[in-house]
Amino acid sequence: MDSVAHRLSAVGASAALELRGVTRLFGALAALTDVTITVRPGERRAVLGSNGAGKTTLFNCITGDFPPSSGTIRFFGEDITQFPPYERIRRGLRRTYQISALFPGLTVQDNVYLACRGVSRGRFSFLRPGQNDALMHATETLVQAVHLAGVKDRRVAELAHGQQRQLEIALALAGAPRFILFDEPAAGLSPTERRELIEILTSLPAHIGYIIIEHDMDVALRVVESVTMMHNGRIFKEGLPREIESDPEVQELYLGGGHE
Amino acid sequence: MARFIERHPAWALIVIIAVAVLAWLVFAIWPPGLEAAIGRKRVFLNAVLNGITLGGLYFLVASGFTLIFGLMRNVNLAHGSLYLFGGYIGYAISTWTGSWILGFIIAFIAVALVGVILQLAVFRRMEGQDLRQTMVTIGLSIVFADLMLWVFGGDFYQVQTPSWLIGPVQLPLLTAIKSSGEPVYLQYPLVRLVIFLASVVIGIAMWLALNRTRIGMIVRAGVDDRDILAATGVRIQLVFVLVFALGAGLAGIAGVVGGTFQSLSPGEDTRFLLASLVVVIVGGMGSIPGAALGAVIIGLAEQLGSVYIPTYAIVVTFLIMVLVLALRPQGLLARR
Amino acid sequence: MSLLQSTQFRPDPSTSTTRRALLRAWPEFQNPAAWLVALILVIMPLIANGFFLIEIFATTLILGVIALSLMFLAGYGGMVSLMQLTIAGFAGYMVAVFGVSGNANISLGWPWWLATPMALALATLFGTLGGALAVRTEGIYTIMITLAIGAAFYYFTNQNWAIFNGHTGINTVATPHFWGVDWRTDIAFYYVTLGVAAICYFAVQYVSRAPFGLALQGVRDNPRRMAALGFNPNAHRIAAYAFAAFIAALGGVLQVWNYRQISPGSVSVGACIDVLIIAVVGGITRPIGPFIGALIFVLLRTFALDVLIKLGLDGNRFRLLIGLGFLAIVFWSSDGVIGLWERWRRRNASSTQRSGGGRHG
Numbered sequence: 001m002d003s004v005a006h007r008l009s010a011v012g013a014s015a016a017l018e019l020r021g022v023t024r025l026f027g028a029l030a031a032l033t034d035v036t037i038t039v040r041p042g043e044r045r046a047v048l049g050s051n052g053a054g055k056t057t058l059f060n061c062i063t064g065d066f067p068p069s070s071g072t073i074r075f076f077g078e079d080i081t082q083f084p085p086y087e088r089i090r091r092g093l094r095r096t097y098q099i100s101a102l103f104p105g106l107t108v109q110d111n112v113y114l115a116c117r118g119v120s121r122g123r124f125s126f127l128r129p130g131q132n133d134a135l136m137h138a139t140e141t142l143v144q145a146v147h148l149a150g151v152k153d154r155r156v157a158e159l160a161h162g163q164q165r166q167l168e169i170a171l172a173l174a175g176a177p178r179f180i181l182f183d184e185p186a187a188g189l190s191p192t193e194r195r196e197l198i199e200i201l202t203s204l205p206a207h208i209g210y211i212i213i214e215h216d217m218d219v220a221l222r223v224v225e226s227v228t229m230m231h232n233g234r235i236f237k238e239g240l241p242r243e244i245e246s247d248p249e250v251q252e253l254y255l256g257g258g259h260e
Numbered sequence: 261m262a263r264f265i266e267r268h269p270a271w272a273l274i275v276i277i278a279v280a281v282l283a284w285l286v287f288a289i290w291p292p293g294l295e296a297a298i299g300r301k302r303v304f305l306n307a308v309l310n311g312i313t314l315g316g317l318y319f320l321v322a323s324g325f326t327l328i329f330g331l332m333r334n335v336n337l338a339h340g341s342l343y344l345f346g347g348y349i350g351y352a353i354s355t356w357t358g359s360w361i362l363g364f365i366i367a368f369i370a371v372a373l374v375g376v377i378l379q380l381a382v383f384r385r386m387e388g389q390d391l392r393q394t395m396v397t398i399g400l401s402i403v404f405a406d407l408m409l410w411v412f413g414g415d416f417y418q419v420q421t422p423s424w425l426i427g428p429v430q431l432p433l434l435t436a437i438k439s440s441g442e443p444v445y446l447q448y449p450l451v452r453l454v455i456f457l458a459s460v461v462i463g464i465a466m467w468l469a470l471n472r473t474r475i476g477m478i479v480r481a482g483v484d485d486r487d488i489l490a491a492t493g494v495r496i497q498l499v500f501v502l503v504f505a506l507g508a509g510l511a512g513i514a515g516v517v518g519g520t521f522q523s524l525s526p527g528e529d530t531r532f533l534l535a536s537l538v539v540v541i542v543g544g545m546g547s548i549p550g551a552a553l554g555a556v557i558i559g560l561a562e563q564l565g566s567v568y569i570p571t572y573a574i575v576v577t578f579l580i581m582v583l584v585l586a587l588r589p590q591g592l593l594a595r596r
Numbered sequence: 597m598s599l600l601q602s603t604q605f606r607p608d609p610s611t612s613t614t615r616r617a618l619l620r621a622w623p624e625f626q627n628p629a630a631w632l633v634a635l636i637l638v639i640m641p642l643i644a645n646g647f648f649l650i651e652i653f654a655t656t657l658i659l660g661v662i663a664l665s666l667m668f669l670a671g672y673g674g675m676v677s678l679m680q681l682t683i684a685g686f687a688g689y690m691v692a693v694f695g696v697s698g699n700a701n702i703s704l705g706w707p708w709w710l711a712t713p714m715a716l717a718l719a720t721l722f723g724t725l726g727g728a729l730a731v732r733t734e735g736i737y738t739i740m741i742t743l744a745i746g747a748a749f750y751y752f753t754n755q756n757w758a759i760f761n762g763h764t765g766i767n768t769v770a771t772p773h774f775w776g777v778d779w780r781t782d783i784a785f786y787y788v789t790l791g792v793a794a795i796c797y798f799a800v801q802y803v804s805r806a807p808f809g810l811a812l813q814g815v816r817d818n819p820r821r822m823a824a825l826g827f828n829p830n831a832h833r834i835a836a837y838a839f840a841a842f843i844a845a846l847g848g849v850l851q852v853w854n855y856r857q858i859s860p861g862s863v864s865v866g867a868c869i870d871v872l873i874i875a876v877v878g879g880i881t882r883p884i885g886p887f888i889g890a891l892i893f894v895l896l897r898t899f900a901l902d903v904l905i906k907l908g909l910d911g912n913r914f915r916l917l918i919g920l921g922f923l924a925i926v927f928w929s930s931d932g933v934i935g936l937w938e939r940w941r942r943r944n945a946s947s948t949q950r951s952g953g954g955r956h957g
Contacts, residue, residue: 063824085823101821103814114814117807118826124835125807171825335736337743390736391676395876395926398869402919410913530865534747537740545737571755578748582729585741589732 015074016041016179016209017062022071024054024061024233031057032068033233041076041178043209044201046220048244049230055213056098058230059181063095064088076178090119092178096171096185098213100164104157108148111156112170113139119175138174146170147196162193169200180210186219198223221245282308289437298568305433305446307567308560313452315559316459317521320514321532322539322551323466324507330546331482331503333390334383337397339511340533341404346371346512347519347528348408351417360422360520367512375508379501401529409526419519425451455517462510463552470548479503538577542584544591553593637790646782650854651898654786656890657793658854661847663874663886665840668800671880672809673836674816677730679742681871682749683723683841684848685863689753689760690715691769691852698768702761708772716845723841724834731833746868753860765859769852780853789850793887796843800883803839812836873922879932888933893918 017039024032032054039045047055061068064085073081080088103111116135117123129136143152146166151159156167165185172180182201186194194216201223204210214220221227221241229237229250237250244250286308290301298304325339336342346367354363378400386392428447437443470476478499518524518532535558543554561580565573584592636643640653666680695711697703706714730741753760760766771780779788803809811832814822819829852858861867870893878889900914929935 065820065824084828085820086826086828089824089826095824097821097824101818101824103817103821105817106810106813110810113807114810114822114827115825117811118822122807123811123827124832126803128802128806174825333736335740337739392926392930394676394736394739395872396923398872399919399923399926402869402873402915403923406913406916406919410910410916530747534744534751534865537744537747541737541740541744571757572752574748574751574755578744578752581741581744581748585729585732 014041015039016043016076017211018074019062020072020074022058022061022068022073024057024066025069031233032061035071035230035233035235037228037235039179039209039211041209042207043226044224045209045211045226045228046224046241047211047213047228047230048217048220048250049236052232053230054233055230056183057233059095059183059211059213062088062181063093086118092176093181094172094174094177094179095181096168096183098183098187100168102156102164102167102171105155107153107155108159108167109139109143109152111167112142112174115171115174116142142170142173145173146200161188162190165189165193165197169197173204177208180208182210182212182214184213184215186214186216194219217245286433302444302446303567306448307563309446309448309452311560311563312556313456313521313559314563315556316456317514317517317555318535318539318559319463319552319555320459320510320517322536322543322555323463323548324510324514325536326540326543326546326548326551327466327479327503328507329540331479332383332500333388335390335394335397336507337394337533338378338401338404339397339507339536340529340531341401341408342371342374342508342511343515343518343532344408344524344526344529345374345404346515347419347524348412348417348515349512350516351419351519351524354419354516360420360425363419364513364516367516368509371512371515372505372509375504375506376501378508379504383504384497384500401533405526405529408529412524414526417519417524418522419516419524421451421520425454429453451520455520459517462513463548466548475499475502538581540591541581542592544594547591547593550591550593554591640790641783641786649782649786652891652894654789654850654854656887656894657789658847658850659871659874659894660887660890661793661796661850662844663871663878663890664796664800664883665844665847666871666875667878667880667883667886668803668843669836669840670875671882671885672804672812672816673833675730675738675833675836676872677727677742677837677840678739678868678872679723679726679746679749680840680844681868682746682863683719683726683844684851685753685858685867686722686749687715687719687845687848688852688858688862689766690718691849692766692858693759696770697766699761699766702759702766708770709774712772712849715849716842719845719848720838720841723844724838727834727837727841730837731830743865743868746863747865750860750863750865750868753863760860763860765857765862767857769856769858771853771856780856785853789854792846792850796846797883797887800843804883808832808835870918873918875932877922877925877932879929879934881931882934885932885934892933896921 015038017037019035019037022032022035023030035054035058047058049055060066062073064080064083064087068081071081072079075088075091075093078091080091080093103114106114113129113135116138120135140149143149146169148163148166148170151163156164159167165188169182169185172182185201186197189197198219201210201212212220212224221244224241227239227241227244228235229244237244237247239247285304295301321339321343324342325336328334328336328339349370350363350367353366354360357363382396382400383393386396427450429450431446431448433446468476470480482496482499514532515524518528522528539551539554539558541554542557543550543552557580558577561576562573565576569576637653641649644653662680662684665683666677669675669677669680691708691711692699693702694704694706694714695708696705704711726742726745729745730738733741753765754763756762771778771785773779777784779785804813811822811827814825815827815829815832822829822832851862855862874889874893875886876889877892878887879885896918897914900917901912904910904913904917925932925936929939931938
């Protein structure tokens, strides 16, 4: 009975990502309380909220960096609540980090190559990639796509901040992503770099959905079709970008409230 | 306690049964069938008491080790050297002055001083680099071992037990009933009991100091979250020095105890370092009650093992460590 | 748009990029000093007598191989394992137990070509299981757990007589004879160790740039991020232990052939720590480090006695010298002797540059 229900929900999955009643406690402190969100495949959504609203904790629960205390998470119909992070990534989930989480001792190319390797076979291969290795070409292409071809042999520690942010995005695009979580991708970027970022985001293939956490409303509201507002670990409001923008409560709480 | 039973009813049941069986084995008169199967009760009781008193000694060594690790993330692999150094000092002082107690006091002070010097001159300079600190402690243990070999040679030393502690004492534990119906009570060396009681007192005193005094609160907060220390504006360096001195001093006292129980010779430093490692891995890093529990478990396992399965005694100790790592990698009583 | 669609394009690899890739992969090939060292090692039997060949160079290569396994774990995986010598010793014991030795009541008498693979396989299994235990916790705990494993094995070999023959150990272990050659004669054995050491060295160098090695370095730097890229960090760590255990086991087999006997003294805690000292003194960031460290260690161990006595000091203070030297390296160089050497060269280079610039200006 249960397995039938499970299969039905898997077959008829209309949601890319479905969170039900997700709660995360740190000791006595609730970082997330009863969060329920459904995101369609290909949907692009922003999560807004002041610092401490639980946005990054939400991402960590979705990717499994730390599992939710209660509630369920489904990814394209499959219950992934108990999966370790790498199993989720292998199913097409990706994320970027608010503070760049790269491998500073390795070159740009090695970083991207690792990302490509992580979601394909041969993670334990003892053979070095040859010239015609498909993943090497995927790596080259990705490096070019995020405008880092000129520095591909440099160690990541030597890159400028903006370049590191671009590399962070490249890692999330490796393989065949189905859904991406962007955690403040525009943080610390110059206006030019922001324009490039918007271009990269809007030119992603239509089947790739994402959730973006972003403080810069100009960036956030331009690249999404729906918005979720969070406050104190709870969902506070959901709607279209312009509804949220003009909502007096939101204005009070977030846009004009002086929260930083 | 109640929460533990609530959360792990199966484990609680196993623990309760084990304690009950042990209590029965200790207090009941053994039926002849049991004596035929595993030997005489006196042998068993002696092994248990030896195990528990050895556990007391292990606790003295390991509590300093775990305290230093908990607060400073410094895996002090020279801890065994501090133990042996304390033992030699205690031996030298007690033979020179004839006072066993004075041996303890001087050993504590001398080894604590070494600890203070190490913390001020070496470890303060590499705070936060735990791997490098560990490497330094390895180098120090080699240097100390060779220096002590130089001064004291390869001989065995035994610290003289004071006359008022020599001799066995009769314990209210029945070992057998003679055919005449006369009960036979267990005879046990007084000095081991006294030392065990002393280590219990020291353990309780440490627990009280950690839980009831201001500086103890600071240390405990630091063990849980080291960033808190910096935030509270405490003179963190002073706390570090004090803790290192205390941990080292305890190792020094343990050395005198070990020299009285057993003997002092090169190689004992490694043995007691290993014992501390296993005790804190089993009990949980940074936890004083964990060190106590781990020490008793390992002491008992070693003594019972050497009586009943002599060629595999070390395997028992090791298997306990493996089991704990497999089921509860953070240790039995660690918080995280 | 082009992002995920153009991955199929394959630009023609030009010869120059092939060459560049080769040089990047094998930096030794463009270094004349490396060629010189290789040449000297190969013609060593013409230069050195039997004592130097075995007591210094073969011993250095064997210790270097064992320390190399630690370098691989520590340098690429960030896991400082103190049980590498224990794994090597276990392999040595297994050669003695399965093969032929003077203790006929223990040894099973298998031919060497059967006993050696068995020993390698069992020692690799031993190292993998130990690794699986050690990765249950992280960071500095690794040292403690592996040290505990090493010490437990040492005490166990002392206590156990059925397999390990207690503290006397197993003596007159047979060494291989085939193709009409006694492979334990000085020159033949030297080439065997040189061959094994070279294979291990290049294997580690090669794997460090293969997907497995890269992923291991990723796990070292940021395990959480690796999991978010689809890797299972602990599986990689355990695989690294298995690979390192195999290398250590090779060293252990050579060691038991070298001394023809094995006893608890060969796997003592001090010996375990010596391997760490060798790797750290040489430098744990590159595979050449352990061999340099091993050479220094063996030279000190062999000649410190004479030198100390000549200087009018106590000849027995060899361990003190080792300890102080190790402390000095840990204090002043994060990358052992190689690190010191490179720092010195950089300083020299910059000072000549400066003086040269001054002359021109």
